[in-house]
Amino acid sequence: MSKTFTQSDVSSHNKADSLWIVVDGDVYDLTKFQDDHPGGKKILQRVAGKDASKQFWKYHNEGILKKYQKQLQIGSLDTKPKAAAPAPAPAAQKQVVKAKPKAAAAAPAEESEALEPFGSQIPFADPAWYQGQHSPYFNETHAALRAEVREWVETNVEPYVTEWDEKKEVPAEIYKQMGQKGWLAGLLGTKYKAEYTDNIVQSVPVEKWDLFHEMLLTDELSRVGSGGFVWNVIGGFGIGCPPLVKFGKKPLVDRILPGILNGDKRICLAITEPDAGSDVANLTCEAKLSEDGKHYIVNGEKKWITNGIWCDYFTVAVRTGKPGMNGVSLLLIERDFGGVTTRRMDCQGVWSSGTTYITFEDVKVPVENLIGKENQGFRVIMTNFNHERIGIIIQCLRFSRVCFEESVKYANKRRTFGKKLIEHPVIRLKLAHMARQIEASYNWLENVIYQCEKMDDTEAMLKLGGPIAGLKAQATVTFEFCAREASQIFGGLSYSRGGQGGKVERLYRDVRAYAIPGGSEEIMLDLSIRQSLRVNKMLGMKL
Numbered sequence: 001m002s003k004t005f006t007q008s009d010v011s012s013h014n015k016a017d018s019l020w021i022v023v024d025g026d027v028y029d030l031t032k033f034q035d036d037h038p039g040g041k042k043i044l045q046r047v048a049g050k051d052a053s054k055q056f057w058k059y060h061n062e063g064i065l066k067k068y069q070k071q072l073q074i075g076s077l078d079t080k081p082k083a084a085a086p087a088p089a090p091a092a093q094k095q096v097v098k099a100k101p102k103a104a105a106a107a108p109a110e111e112s113e114a115l116e117p118f119g120s121q122i123p124f125a126d127p128a129w130y131q132g133q134h135s136p137y138f139n140e141t142h143a144a145l146r147a148e149v150r151e152w153v154e155t156n157v158e159p160y161v162t163e164w165d166e167k168k169e170v171p172a173e174i175y176k177q178m179g180q181k182g183w184l185a186g187l188l189g190t191k192y193k194a195e196y197t198d199n200i201v202q203s204v205p206v207e208k209w210d211l212f213h214e215m216l217l218t219d220e221l222s223r224v225g226s227g228g229f230v231w232n233v234i235g236g237f238g239i240g241c242p243p244l245v246k247f248g249k250k251p252l253v254d255r256i257l258p259g260i261l262n263g264d265k266r267i268c269l270a271i272t273e274p275d276a277g278s279d280v281a282n283l284t285c286e287a288k289l290s291e292d293g294k295h296y297i298v299n300g301e302k303k304w305i306t307n308g309i310w311c312d313y314f315t316v317a318v319r320t321g322k323p324g325m326n327g328v329s330l331l332l333i334e335r336d337f338g339g340v341t342t343r344r345m346d347c348q349g350v351w352s353s354g355t356t357y358i359t360f361e362d363v364k365v366p367v368e369n370l371i372g373k374e375n376q377g378f379r380v381i382m383t384n385f386n387h388e389r390i391g392i393i394i395q396c397l398r399f400s401r402v403c404f405e406e407s408v409k410y411a412n413k414r415r416t417f418g419k420k421l422i423e424h425p426v427i428r429l430k431l432a433h434m435a436r437q438i439e440a441s442y443n444w445l446e447n448v449i450y451q452c453e454k455m456d457d458t459e460a461m462l463k464l465g466g467p468i469a470g471l472k473a474q475a476t477v478t479f480e481f482c483a484r485e486a487s488q489i490f491g492g493l494s495y496s497r498g499g500q501g502g503k504v505e506r507l508y509r510d511v512r513a514y515a516i517p518g519g520s521e522e523i524m525l526d527l528s529i530r531q532s533l534r535v536n537k538m539l540g541m542k543l
C-alpha cells in the first residue's frame with residue numbers, strides 16, 4: 001500500500017461513479033462498495049472526496065477497518081506521518097522491564113518489577129498486571145504468551161467472529177491452528193504435554209508452563225467477546241480431554257492424544273442428559289459389560305454437549321453399576337465404533353459452539369477405553385469440574401471486561417443532551433459498579449489459580465471445590481450484571497445484532513450459557529458453603 005495521494009487528488013473523486021474518502025490519513029476507494037454498504041450509499045456520497053474520519057468513527061469500531069482495509073484501501077495521503085518502524089516480534093524479553101540485577105537470580109517472584117504496560121490502558125479493561133502494576137504471579141513468559149495470543153486473535157479471529165457466530169460455525173482451520181501453535185497441549189490443567197506433539201508453543205519454554213499461562217491463554221481468546229467462539233476452540237477439548245490424559249490407559253492415550261493435540265481430531269465431554277444436569281449422580285445412559293467381558297454396550301442420550309456435532313471422540317459418563325454416584329464410569333467412545341448419532345441443537349447463545357444432542361445405540365466400546373476405574377467415574381468427574389469451572393470463570397470475567405471496555409469506548413464518543421455519555425455521572429456509576437466486581441473477582445481467581453498450582457488434584461478437589469464453586473457463581477453474576485449495564489449504555493445499538501454494540505448484544509445472549517452449565521448458580525452457591533464446611537470439619541474446624 002505504498003501509493004500516496006494529495007488531498008486534491010482525493011477531492012476530484014467526489015461522485016458516485018468515482019467515490020474516494022479519507023479515514024485517518026488513508027485513502028479508500030468505495031466506488032464499488034457503496035452499493036453493499038450496510039449504512040447506505042447516500043451517506044457515503046455525502047462525504048465523497050473528503051476526510052470522513054470523524055463520521056467513520058462515529059458509526060464503526062476498529063474491527064471494520066481491519067476487515068475491509070485490504071479490499072478497499074488504495075493508498076495514503078502524502079501528509080500522513082510515516083509509521084514508526086514495525087514493533088519487533090513479541091519475544092519475552094521485549095515485554096518486560098528487567099528485574100534489578102541484585103534481585104534477579106534468587107528473588108522471590110513478588111520482588112520482581114512490574115511488566116511493561118500492554119494493551120489499551122483503559123483502566124480495568126485489562127487486568128492490573130497489563131497496566132504496569134506489580135504481580136507475584138505473572139512474569140516475562142506470561143507477557144510473551146499474551147502478546148503471541150493477542151496478535152493471532154486480533155488478526156485471525158476478531159474481524160470474522162460475528163460472521164462465524166451468525167453461521168454457527170468456526171472454520172475448521174482455526175481449530176487446527178490452535179493445535180499447530182501448540183496451545184492445545186497447554187490447556188489441560190496439567191504440565192505442558194510436550195511428549196505427545198511436535199507442535200510446541202513458541203513463546204514459552206515448556207518447562208516453565210504453568211496454570212497462569214493456561215489462564216491467560218483462555219483470557220486472551222475470550223477478548224473477542226464470543227462464548228460461541230471460545231467454546232468452539234477450547235470448550236469441548238478443555239473438559240473432554242483432561243480425563244483421558246489424567247486417567248486413560250497408556251495405550252489409549254498414546255493412540256489418540258497426538259491427533260487431538262495437533263488439532264486434527266476433536267474430543268468433547270458428554271455428561272449431561274435430558275433428565276440429569278447438575279444432578280450428575282442420577283444419570284441413566286447405561287453401559288453393560290458383554291458376556292465375554294471385552295466390551296461395554298452403551299445405550300442412552302446426552303444433551304447440551306458442546307462441540308458434539310464435530311467430534312471424533314466422546315468422554316462419556318455412563319452407568320455401569322448400582323444407582324447413585326458409585327455406579328458411574330467414564331468411557332472414551334469413538335465415533336467410528338458406529339451407533340453414535342449427533343444433531344445440532346438451537347440455543348439462545350454460544351451459537352458457534354455446536355451444542356449437540358447425542359444418542360448412543362448399542363455402541364460397542366472396548367473395555368480398554370474405560371477411563372479410570374469401573375464405578376469410580378464420579379471422582380474423575382468431580383476432579384474435572386474444578387478445571388471446567390475455572391475455565392468458565394476466566395471467560396466470564398474477560399467477557400465482563402469486554403462489556404466494560406466497549407462501554408468506556410462508546411461512552412467517550414456518543415453524545416446525548418450536549419455531553420458525552422462519560423460526562424454523565426449515572427453512566428460513570430454503572431462503569432464503577434462493573435469495575436469493582438470485575439477486579440474483586442479477578443483477584444480471587446488469581447488466588448485460586450495459585451492454590452491449584454501448589455496442590456495436587458485430590459487436595460485441590462477437596463479444598464478448592466467450595467471456593468471454585470463460589471467463584472463460579474460470583475463470575476457469572478458479574479458477567480450478567482456487566483452485560484446488562486453495557487446494554488443500557490449502548491441502548492438500541494446493543495439490541496440489534498452486529499455493528500458497534502454487536503459484542504455486547506452477543507454476550508448478553510451468552511449469559512445463560514455460563515450461569516447454568518458446569519453447575520448452576522444456585523447449586524454452586526450452596527456447594528460453596530456445604531463443601532467448605534465439610535472439608536474444614538475434617539481439617540479440625542471448631543464451631
Ligand code: HEM
Binds near residue numbers: 052055059
Ligand atoms: C472504509 C469505509 C467504510 C466501511 C468499510 C464501512 C462499513 C460498514 C459496515 C460493515 C457497517 C455495518 C455495521 C457494522 O458492522 O459496524 C456499516 C454501517 C454504517 N456505516 Fe459504514 N463503512 C464505511 C464508511 C462509512 C462512512 C464514511 C460513513 C458516514 C459518513 C458510514 C456510515 C455508516 C452508518 C450510518 C452505518 C449504520 C450504523 C448503524 O447501523 O448504527 N460508513 N458500515
